[in-house]
Amino acid sequence: MTMAEALQPAEFAATAARAVTACADLDVREQARHLAGDGLLGVIANEEVGGLALPLGFAVPVIAAAHAGLLGFPLLETVLAGRLLQASLTRMAGAIVSGETLATIAWQGEAAAERDGVALVLSGTVARAPCAAKVDYVVVRMDAGAAALIPTDAEGVVVEEAAGLDLTVPEHVVRLEKVEIPVGSMLPAGTWDLLSSDANVLRAAAILGSAEACLALAQEHASTRRQFGHALSYNQAIRHALARQKLGLESIRHAITRSLTGDGGPLQRDAAFLAAATYGSSISEGALQIHGGMGFTWDVPVHRHLRRIRTLQAQGDASGLISAFGRRYISEVAPFAETGA
Amino acid sequence: MSVIEAVSTQTLAGENLTGDAYRDAMHRWLHANLPAGFRSDSAAFAPPTLQQSAAWEAAMYRAGLTGITWPRAYGGHGRSLREHLIANQEIGRLAMPESVNSIGKELAGPIILAVGTEEQKRRFLPAILEMRNIWCQGFSEPEAGSDLAGLRTRATRSGDGWRITGQKIWTSGAYRSQRCLVLARTGPLEDRHRGLAMFAVPLDAKGVRVRTIKSIDGRESFCEVFFDEVEVAQADAIGAPDEGWAAAIRVLEIERATNRMYRAWRFENELRHLISACKADPALSQMVGDRHYAVRLGEVAVEIEVLKAHVETAVEALVNGDKIGARGSLAKLYWSESHQRFAALALELLQQASLPQLAAIKVARRRFEAIYLQARAETIYAGTTEIQLGIIADRILQLSRGK
Numbered sequence: 001m002t003m004a005e006a007l008q009p010a011e012f013a014a015t016a017a018r019a020v021t022a023c024a025d026l027d028v029r030e031q032a033r034h035l036a037g038d039g040l041l042g043v044i045a046n047e048e049v050g051g052l053a054l055p056l057g058f059a060v061p062v063i064a065a066a067h068a069g070l071l072g073f074p075l076l077e078t079v080l081a082g083r084l085l086q087a088s089l090t091r092m093a094g095a096i097v098s099g100e101t102l103a104t105i106a107w108q109g110e111a112a113a114e115r116d117g118v119a120l121v122l123s124g125t126v127a128r129a130p131c132a133a134k135v136d137y138v139v140v141r142m143d144a145g146a147a148a149l150i151p152t153d154a155e156g157v158v159v160e161e162a163a164g165l166d167l168t169v170p171e172h173v174v175r176l177e178k179v180e181i182p183v184g185s186m187l188p189a190g191t192w193d194l195l196s197s198d199a200n201v202l203r204a205a206a207i208l209g210s211a212e213a214c215l216a217l218a219q220e221h222a223s224t225r226r227q228f229g230h231a232l233s234y235n236q237a238i239r240h241a242l243a244r245q246k247l248g249l250e251s252i253r254h255a256i257t258r259s260l261t262g263d264g265g266p267l268q269r270d271a272a273f274l275a276a277a278t279y280g281s282s283i284s285e286g287a288l289q290i291h292g293g294m295g296f297t298w299d300v301p302v303h304r305h306l307r308r309i310r311t312l313q314a315q316g317d318a319s320g321l322i323s324a325f326g327r328r329y330i331s332e333v334a335p336f337a338e339t340g341a
Numbered sequence: 342m343s344v345i346e347a348v349s350t351q352t353l354a355g356e357n358l359t360g361d362a363y364r365d366a367m368h369r370w371l372h373a374n375l376p377a378g379f380r381s382d383s384a385a386f387a388p389p390t391l392q393q394s395a396a397w398e399a400a401m402y403r404a405g406l407t408g409i410t411w412p413r414a415y416g417g418h419g420r421s422l423r424e425h426l427i428a429n430q431e432i433g434r435l436a437m438p439e440s441v442n443s444i445g446k447e448l449a450g451p452i453i454l455a456v457g458t459e460e461q462k463r464r465f466l467p468a469i470l471e472m473r474n475i476w477c478q479g480f481s482e483p484e485a486g487s488d489l490a491g492l493r494t495r496a497t498r499s500g501d502g503w504r505i506t507g508q509k510i511w512t513s514g515a516y517r518s519q520r521c522l523v524l525a526r527t528g529p530l531e532d533r534h535r536g537l538a539m540f541a542v543p544l545d546a547k548g549v550r551v552r553t554i555k556s557i558d559g560r561e562s563f564c565e566v567f568f569d570e571v572e573v574a575q576a577d578a579i580g581a582p583d584e585g586w587a588a589a590i591r592v593l594e595i596e597r598a599t600n601r602m603y604r605a606w607r608f609e610n611e612l613r614h615l616i617s618a619c620k621a622d623p624a625l626s627q628m629v630g631d632r633h634y635a636v637r638l639g640e641v642a643v644e645i646e647v648l649k650a651h652v653e654t655a656v657e658a659l660v661n662g663d664k665i666g667a668r669g670s671l672a673k674l675y676w677s678e679s680h681q682r683f684a685a686l687a688l689e690l691l692q693q694a695s696l697p698q699l700a701a702i703k704v705a706r707r708r709f710e711a712i713y714l715q716a717r718a719e720t721i722y723a724g725t726t727e728i729q730l731g732i733i734a735d736r737i738l739q740l741s742r743g744k
Contacts, residue, residue, distance in 0.1 A: 257650065330620075
């Protein structure tokens with residue numbers, strides 16, 4: 001057994017929490033080097049690129065801790081990109097895992113490619129790319145579920161600021177105007193589905209981290225804020241509201257755990273993200289409500305988590321996914337027949 | 342032919358199967374033996390009689406599908422909680438009737454296992470599994486519903502035994518039961534949880550009177566039970582007078598997390614039945630093809646997956662020796678509320694079916710109208726939603742009540 005295999009996922013949570021705290025005043029490149037130094041960028045990447053080659057479940061506490069601590073770095077995208085590129089673009093993957101090169105993923109939209117000799121020419125607009133203005137590469141979705149790695153300084157790449165709720169890891173729109181990339185930067189068909197499936201688990205983990213932080217803040221406020229001669233938590237309405245938030249939080253946690261067991265497949269991963277999107281939103285909004293007027297202020301960090309949860313919900317296209325999830329479920333059931341009921 | 346004759350008498354309990362082989366054996370037995378008339382997703386469905394239910398459950402026991410984790414010495418199959426989960430997943434995947442002896446198997450039995458005497462274990466437990474004794478639960482009273490510590494039924498010493506006087510209510514299935522697990526007070530009312538004792542009261546004892554209560558689904562399943570100076574032998578006292586309640590609480594915590602473990606898989610069976618009925622109907626097949634109902638049915642499917650996650654996580658925790666504590670309240674709250682939402686959606690859809698009504702819709706309406714009504718009780722029994730929220734606030738979040 002290697003040292004990495006002897007580790008438990010929970011042990012990474014403490015490391016990640018310390019690293020997040022240490023990253024607080026660093027710029028994005030310094031954060032990358034710091035996080036890489038703690039082995040967090042290559043948790044699931046293989047050893048050839050400097051990773052720890054651990055299962056996806058080990059990234060869950062890392063991502064949760066990063067989001068609980070409001071890390072201003074596209075960690076989810078970096079962790080996935082390092083593993084995504086390890087087979088076909090090994091050196092690039094190594095550079096990402098080591099923190100020397102920064103990468104992100106544009107979660108919305110897809111680009112079209114035309115062949116031009118030995119190169120590919122990409123056009124289109126993609127969006128919801130966290131930190132795209134500060135990274136070296138962006139992974140974009142292509143036709144047929146393929147993906148491509150594009151240098152952000154390539155001719156024809158325009159990275160634009162985008163309106164968005166998340167202030168900590170702001171999103172960008174990336175316009176591709178006849179951008180030439182080598183054929184080798186194209187990742188095969190099916191790549192995107194696998195990436196999305198893993199991303200859904202990590203998004204659920206990210207929401208779990210933020211939701212947990214929100215509930216802790218709400219609980220603290222309810223226990224210390226006094227009104228009508230009592231702590232807020234004296235009131236049944238507040239106690240029950242917090243209990244419902246706890247139910248949502250544990251539902252997210254269990255759904256993630258189940259999605260990572262032997263029986264966990266795409267359906268369970270989608271379910272984990274969809275549950276997280278639903279309960280994470282209600283937990284953060286509920287935490288804001290429990291803070292009363294204080295919850296609406298800039299200084300109380302609940303709104304930062306709420307902004308991130310809503311952004312993660314959009315990056316995973318929760319609205320589109322629940323529709324697809326339902327349609328897929330319905331399509332797999334045959335019309336009623338007595339023998340097949 | 343009676344059900345007990347109709348079903349296989351093959352005993353799988355002794356077979357040394359594990360994992361997928363065990364699942365496969367349970368699956369095959371259920372599919373081969375469950376009578377079509379017992380399936381509520383079948384046009385042939387006819388609610389089984391008590392005798393038929395008892396015979397079916399006895400056959401399930403012999404096949405290794407109940408009493409799974411109970412020790413072999415007391416008639417159980419001596420298997421692990423993981424195998425209990427596997428069997429329950431297979432039970433849930435079929436639209437079969439609820440047990441008429443779930444109180445015996447999931448409440449009285451585990452309490453007797455925890456605090457009963459050796460003689461009680463040998464006398465009561467095999468009889469529960471073999472369906473010779475059906476049990477009911479005498480906890481709630483007219484003045485002690487959610488607040489059980491306020492119960493007034495009194496047990497006083499009478500020679501070598503006890504004399505019980507009082508009234509119980511919401512006692513599901515008392516009319517068909519041989520034994521009632523009665524919680525009674527041996528000390529003053531002010532003692533609250535102290536001085537509560539449990540008894541296995543035979544319902545044919547002198548002084549016991551059972552009156553059924555008609556419920557909103559038209560059934561007369563739950564009852565009032567009156568105890569008028571009922572003599573109960575010391576041999577039927579479960580645990581010491583001051584131990585019974587504490588032990589029961591420990592067992593109830595586990596039971597709340599693990600009882601009717603098949604629920605999530607049964608809800609999935611219900612969802613698939615609903616969709617299959619809709620797809621057979623011209624109007625509904627169009628509706629479930631639209632985004633609106635795809636989303637809403639998808640939300641039900643997600644909730645079922647989350648419920649499975651609650652159950653499987655609890656099982657793994659117990660298998661690994663962790664304590665469940667108050668966490669059972671999370672699962673109870675989750676399944677009861679999500680099932681109500683699902684049942685309301687099922688009604689909403691089926692009410693929009695085409696005319697003339699197809700057989701598929703008639704079958705589905707019969708099933709889901711009953712489920713809708715019965716689900717209203719699910720946020721009330723086994724601790725109301727408000728009680729579960731209170732438990733989560735008090736014991737999991739440990740919220741301050743300080744002034």
